Amino acid sequence: MSDVINHLNWRYATKKFDSSKKLDEEKLNRILEAIRLTPTSSGLQPFEVFVVKNDGLRAKIREVAWGQSQVTDASHLLVFAAWDNITPARIDAAFDYTNEVRGFINEGWEAYRKQLHGIVAARGDAANFDAAARQAYIGLGVALVAAAAEGVDSTPMEGFDPAAVDQILGLKERNLRSVVILPLGYRQPEGDWLVNLKKVRRPREKFVTELN
Numbered sequence: 001m002s003d004v005i006n007h008l009n010w011r012y013a014t015k016k017f018d019s020s021k022k023l024d025e026e027k028l029n030r031i032l033e034a035i036r037l038t039p040t041s042s043g044l045q046p047f048e049v050f051v052v053k054n055d056g057l058r059a060k061i062r063e064v065a066w067g068q069s070q071v072t073d074a075s076h077l078l079v080f081a082a083w084d085n086i087t088p089a090r091i092d093a094a095f096d097y098t099n100e101v102r103g104f105i106n107e108g109w110e111a112y113r114k115q116l117h118g119i120v121a122a123r124g125d126a127a128n129f130d131a132a133a134r135q136a137y138i139g140l141g142v143a144l145v146a147a148a149a150e151g152v153d154s155t156p157m158e159g160f161d162p163a164a165v166d167q168i169l170g171l172k173e174r175n176l177r178s179v180v181i182l183p184l185g186y187r188q189p190e191g192d193w194l195v196n197l198k199k200v201r202r203p204r205e206k207f208v209t210e211l212n
Helices: 003-010 025-036 055-063 088-102 107-123 125-149 162-169
Strands: 047-052 076-083 176-185
Touching (some): 003 125, 025 125, 047 125, 047 176, 055 076, 055 162, 076 162, 088 107
Antiparallel strands (some): 047 076
16 A cells, blocks of 8 residues: 555544644645645635644634634644635736746747636636635645645644634735634544544445546
8 A cells, every 4th residue: 555545544633632742843844835836726826824823823713713622732723815816916926926937938828817817807706716715725635645644633624713713814904815724733642532433435436436
């Protein structure tokens, strides 16, 4: 069995973290770099990641996250915040940066820029936010795999009040909206009802359909 499958079989949504165990910066940085390298539609990267280390901020987030202890007991808390809209300025910033890094301007790329302007304009603000949020979830998936590969526990969480978290972190002023949070750290087996239970997933034949 390959390492990645072993890592994914090992991980689970940790219910209780050992607050005395801290994630070293090298592992954290590798997880963050994996998220940064996440593939996104049109290369826009329409979300940002906030690493919440401040205990006071995390206590406030816990209050609006159903009191879930993972928020404060984990070593680190990541907040995935999507663009509130995919605007022409944000598209241009992404495309201009690509041109700068690559050192040349491609006609096809520039034609696609104009096409993308039309697509997002026709789609509307709400649908553009939804599109950005879906990209953030791709980043979340990469984060879960990267954390497992580092032997780091994680718990993807939607159980919080996004508007309240936005206010706590000042996201509205940055034209961002929180969509999912991810505590990272190390499991505390005592008191975690899920730690020793078998992983349950549908069997392959009921999950994968091959069309030949």
